[in-house]
Amino acid sequence: MVLLVGLGLLVLAAWAGISVGSSVTGFRDTFDLFTGRAEISQVSAVIIREIRIPRVFLAAVVGATLALGGLVFQALLRNPLAEPYILGVSGGSAIGAILAMLAGFSPFPGVALAAFAGSMVTLMLVLIPAARRREVINRDSLLLGGVMMNAFCGAMIMFLISISRSAEVHHILFWLMGDLSTSTREQLPILLTVLPSFCLIFLLARPMNLLLTGRENAAAMGVNVRRVTVLLLIATTFMVAVAVCQSGLIGFVGLVIPHVLRLLIGPDHRLLVPASILTGASFLVVCDLLARTLPATGEMPVGIVTAMIGAPLFIFLLWRANR
Amino acid sequence: MTAVSISNLSVAFGRNSILAELDLTIAQGEFVVIIGPNGTGKTTLLRAIAGLLPSTGNISLFGRPLAEYSRRQLALLMAMVPQATPTDFPFTVAETVLMGRSPHLGLLGFEGEGDLALARRAMAFTGVDHLADRLLAELSGGERQRVIIARAICQEPRLILLDEPTAALDPAHQVKILDLMERLRREQGVTVVMVSHDLNLGAIYGDRLILLQGGRIRAAGPPQQVLTEERLAQCYGCSMVVEQGANGVPRVFPVPGA
Numbered sequence: 001m002v003l004l005v006g007l008g009l010l011v012l013a014a015w016a017g018i019s020v021g022s023s024v025t026g027f028r029d030t031f032d033l034f035t036g037r038a039e040i041s042q043v044s045a046v047i048i049r050e051i052r053i054p055r056v057f058l059a060a061v062v063g064a065t066l067a068l069g070g071l072v073f074q075a076l077l078r079n080p081l082a083e084p085y086i087l088g089v090s091g092g093s094a095i096g097a098i099l100a101m102l103a104g105f106s107p108f109p110g111v112a113l114a115a116f117a118g119s120m121v122t123l124m125l126v127l128i129p130a131a132r133r134r135e136v137i138n139r140d141s142l143l144l145g146g147v148m149m150n151a152f153c154g155a156m157i158m159f160l161i162s163i164s165r166s167a168e169v170h171h172i173l174f175w176l177m178g179d180l181s182t183s184t185r186e187q188l189p190i191l192l193t194v195l196p197s198f199c200l201i202f203l204l205a206r207p208m209n210l211l212l213t214g215r216e217n218a219a220a221m222g223v224n225v226r227r228v229t230v231l232l233l234i235a236t237t238f239m240v241a242v243a244v245c246q247s248g249l250i251g252f253v254g255l256v257i258p259h260v261l262r263l264l265i266g267p268d269h270r271l272l273v274p275a276s277i278l279t280g281a282s283f284l285v286v287c288d289l290l291a292r293t294l295p296a297t298g299e300m301p302v303g304i305v306t307a308m309i310g311a312p313l314f315i316f317l318l319w320r321a322n323r
Numbered sequence: 324m325t326a327v328s329i330s331n332l333s334v335a336f337g338r339n340s341i342l343a344e345l346d347l348t349i350a351q352g353e354f355v356v357i358i359g360p361n362g363t364g365k366t367t368l369l370r371a372i373a374g375l376l377p378s379t380g381n382i383s384l385f386g387r388p389l390a391e392y393s394r395r396q397l398a399l400l401m402a403m404v405p406q407a408t409p410t411d412f413p414f415t416v417a418e419t420v421l422m423g424r425s426p427h428l429g430l431l432g433f434e435g436e437g438d439l440a441l442a443r444r445a446m447a448f449t450g451v452d453h454l455a456d457r458l459l460a461e462l463s464g465g466e467r468q469r470v471i472i473a474r475a476i477c478q479e480p481r482l483i484l485l486d487e488p489t490a491a492l493d494p495a496h497q498v499k500i501l502d503l504m505e506r507l508r509r510e511q512g513v514t515v516v517m518v519s520h521d522l523n524l525g526a527i528y529g530d531r532l533i534l535l536q537g538g539r540i541r542a543a544g545p546p547q548q549v550l551t552e553e554r555l556a557q558c559y560g561c562s563m564v565v566e567q568g569a570n571g572v573p574r575v576f577p578v579p580g581a
Contacts, residue, residue, distance in 0.1 A: 078411070203430050210425060212412040216375055216405060221478070222398030222426035267413045270433075 006278030013282040017056040058183040059288040060281035065243040067280025070254025083254035087146035091153020092122030115245035178250035178303025197239035205269040252310030326514040332380035356529035398426035401482040402475035410460040417455040423477030445473040464491035485517040
């Protein structure tokens with residue numbers, strides 16, 4: 001039932017995202033194109049096929065990934081402020097990407113691979129010291145290590161920007177704020193690589209429920225805590241790195257969506273995992289639509305919209321929940 | 324048949340040795356109560372049996388080494404009731420109790436009618452059925468403890484490990500919970516291993532008491548053998564009077580100011 005609502009939401013958001021834009025094409029055209037009932041103009045068809053659909057697809061995949069990543073990290077670290085970027089994933093991939101941009105690599109595969117490598121390196125740097133302490137990965141040292149890693153990466157990013165030439169700075173800054181305007185049809189296969197991560201996380205939904213009751217409790221109820229933790233971390237880092245190198249740093253989706261869903265449908269991850277995917281995708285598609293259409297000329301980074309909608313929404317929900 | 328067989332077990336945290344060269348055998352269907360002063364390794368022993376701690380030496384459960392079991396196989400065999408459970412998660416009492424079914428269901432199985440019936444029965448057993456829709460965080464310490472015990476029963480284990488299960492309970496619930504354990508043991512042959520500070524309850528329910536001190540077993544045997552004034556004074560460093568109660572069950576009273 002909940003999932004049907006989520007699916008409906010995503011279809012509506014995607015339709016709106018495909019139909020509305022700076023050039024004139026309407027809801028009607030999209031409908032006609034998909035059903036083939038009436039001929040639509042060549043220009044409209046090209047805009048929809050080559051620009052809008054890849055862009056909506058990118059927004060949906062990135063939104064789903066970030067929301068799901070937030071859900072996983074909040075369960076894993078048992079910390080409500082955790083989000084997909086918390087373990088230095090963002091900072092690491094940003095450093096990798098900026099270095100690649102400064103070196104003049106092409107956006108794909110050069111920058112993408114560098115971003116992915118950067119995020120994996122920072123994750124390992126955070127994971128290994130935390131894992132060495134006794135048998136189980138200690139969630140507090142993970143969290144602290146991640147926060148420190150993010151702070152260090154932030155400094156590195158500022159350093160890299162300060163030494164770079166002015167022409168590149170605008171591009172990098174735009175990317176840092178979250179940017180979906182680089183979408184192309186060629187990205188589709190890359191984006192689909194997040195699907196195995198989605199499936200794996202869905203399979204681990206029940207262990208995630210048990211992990212919420214504490215590591216020892218989870219272990220006593222049959223969860224191999226160490227294996228589940230490592231699998232979840234790797235699956236999540238992989239998909240988040242894919243999302244980051246395609247879209248830059250888009251905040252608040254991973255923080256807000258899981259919390260909103262928990263308030264609406266409760267704490268069961270078997271429901272939360274698919275619901276996060278659907279709602280995260282819808283949310284980012286709508287935010288991207290606003291980012292494209294609100295400014296009179298050009299567009300703004302979608303990260304601005306997610307934060308401007310996400311932060312007040314979050315504060316409102318907190319205020320309501322505490323009443 | 325032996326439920327738990329421990330030989331030469333040692334546990335250390337860093338340089339601190341908690342348990343040293345411990346040997347212990349627990350028969351299937353036995354009710355064993357582990358007693359001893361604070362910080363002597365009672366909880367550590369329980370966690371080592373549950374496979375939650377790195378240890379040296381040998382532990383076997385039902386004739387098979389602990390290390391050969393997967394976590395899920397262990398959870399099908401044994402349930403654990405810890406001293407305290409985190410409550411900062413928003414699951415209801417019914418959902419928490421139902422979690423006991425997880426090892427039976429695997430990754431993808433959803434709870435069926437049978438599982439729900441088991442959970443309802445377990446909640447009725449421990450007297451928390453009227454709390455089914457409440458959040459764990461809203462309950463008192465004693466109610467919470469009874470929820471976790473219901474979850475352990477729902478797990479349908481052959482061995483149940485309890486870490487001071489009665490510490491937060493009123494006398495009526497103490498007796499009710501331990502009567503329930505006694506019934507599980509009698510009717511289903513469940514082995515019960517309990518850590519307790521209540522020497523009198525231990526003496527009433529335990530077939531055998533294990534007295535730990537300084538990470539070693541000081542005495543093990545039927546309550547009337549273990550609970551002697553001399554030994555208790557030695558271990559706890561406090562004078563205690565031991566009286567013979569009904570059915571030869573010893574009763575222990577600490578002597579104030581002595």
